[in-house]
Amino acid sequence: GAVVSQHPSRVICKSGTSVKIECRSLDFQATTMFWYRQFPKKSLMLMATSNEGSKATYEQGVEKDKFLINHASLTLSTLTVTSAHPEDSSFYICSARLSQGLDIQYFGAGTRLSVL
Amino acid sequence: GQQLNQSPQSMFIQEGEDVSMNCTSSSIFNTWLWYKQEPGEGPVLLIALYKAGELTSNGRLTAQFGITRKDSFLNISASIPSDVGIYFCAGRAGQGAQKLVFGQGTRLTINP
Numbered sequence: 001g002a003v004v005s006q007h008p009s010r011v012i013c014k015s016g017t018s019v020k021i022e023c024r025s026l027d028f029q030a031t032t033m034f035w036y037r038q039f040p041k042k043s044l045m046l047m048a049t050s051n052e053g054s055k056a057t058y059e060q061g062v063e064k065d066k067f068l069i070n071h072a073s074l075t076l077s078t079l080t081v082t083s084a085h086p087e088d089s090s091f092y093i094c095s096a097r098l099s100q101g102l103d104i105q106y107f108g109a110g111t112r113l114s115v116l
Numbered sequence: 117g118q119q120l121n122q123s124p125q126s127m128f129i130q131e132g133e134d135v136s137m138n139c140t141s142s143s144i145f146n147t148w149l150w151y152k153q154e155p156g157e158g159p160v161l162l163i164a165l166y167k168a169g170e171l172t173s174n175g176r177l178t179a180q181f182g183i184t185r186k187d188s189f190l191n192i193s194a195s196i197p198s199d200v201g202i203y204f205c206a207g208r209a210g211q212g213a214q215k216l217v218f219g220q221g222t223r224l225t226i227n228p
Contacts, residue, residue, distance in 0.1 A: 006158070032214055043204065043218045044159070093158045103147045103166065103208065105216055107158035 003027055004096050006108025013084055014116055021079045021111045023094030030096035033077040034105070035069060038091045047092075050077045084115040122205050122219025129195060130227050137222040138189040139205035147208040148181050148188040149216065154201045162203075163190070192224075200226050 003026040013019050023033055031052050036044040048069050050056045056069035066088075068080040077096075081088055095107040122139045129135060139148075147166055151159035163174050165181035165188060172179055179190045188207070192199055205219040 004158075034216075041223075043220050046215060049214055091156075095158075097214070102164065104161065104164050105149065105206075106161060107151070110156070110158045112156065 004094065004106045004108040006094050006111055008111060009109060010112045010114075012114045012116065015085055016083055019081045019084055019113060021081075021092055021094070021113075023077045023079070023096065023108050025075045025096040025106075028096070028098055029074040030077075030098065031074060032097040033071055034095045034097070035067070035077075035079050036093045036095065038093060038110075044093060047079075081113065084113070086115045089113055089115045120205055120207060120217050120219040122222055124222060125220060126223040126225070128225045128227065131195060131197060133195055135192040135195055135199070135224060136189060137203060137205075138187060139207070139219045140187040141207060141209075141217075142186070143209055144185040145188075145207035145209045145217075146185070146213070148179070149206045149208075150177075150179050150188070150190045151204045151206060152201045153204060153221075159204055195224075195226055197226055197228055200224055 005024045007022045033050045035047045038044050046059050047062045048056045048058045050069050050071040052071045052074050058064045071077040091110050093110040095105050098104045120139045120141050149164050150162045153159040163172050163179040168185045169183045170181040176193045202221045202223050204221050206216040
């Protein structure tokens with residue numbers, strides 16, 4: 001299947017700093033990428049939908065100024081957690097939707113964010 | 117909003133047993149996807165379904181798109197230890213719908 005690369009896989013940062021997570025579709029173009037957050041033993045919670053060249057659409061309750069999303073190309077979307085706090089510690093997962101052919105969505109390996 | 121009810125939430129089985137899990141929805145879906153997630157990893161796509169009644173296999177895994185378009189099941193035959201993980205169903209509703217709706221997951225534990 002198609003490959004979605006997410007980096008970094010794990011990050012530890014101090015409270016108040018900003019963290020950027022990258023999501024790349026390695027062998028296909030993705031006009032739409034998604035960012036999820038997953039709490040322990042829970043399902044994936046959609047944070048925002050990112051369309052190439054336009055502003056991201058955030059789900060209700062997700063602060064767009066805190067979670068900045070940029071989808072500058074068909075193969076790259078970034079999520080920046082600004083002024084991170086301990087409650088932002090979580091597992092963040094991106095996914096990319098195949099633009100052509102079958103309707104399939106592939107996921108990255110996730111990023112474990114720990115804010116001290 | 118749309119919700120998927122996935123059951124069972126957890127399963128504890130013996131190696132070699134067959135496994136069955138399902139998802140139901142209150143609304144119609146055009147696409148059903150089944151994923152497996154292992155600890156610390158992102159979900160990995162197992163099977164994708166696009167037509168009502170479609171039955172698709174991937175090795176020991178078989179999934180079906182319900183004819184009402186409101187449900188799907190996943191079967192695993194002759195389970196092995198590496199089948200351990202959390203299985204998620206996900207569906208996409210309507211033409212042009214972007215978001216996937218996820219089930220709550222089924223946690224599979226296998227006793228050797």
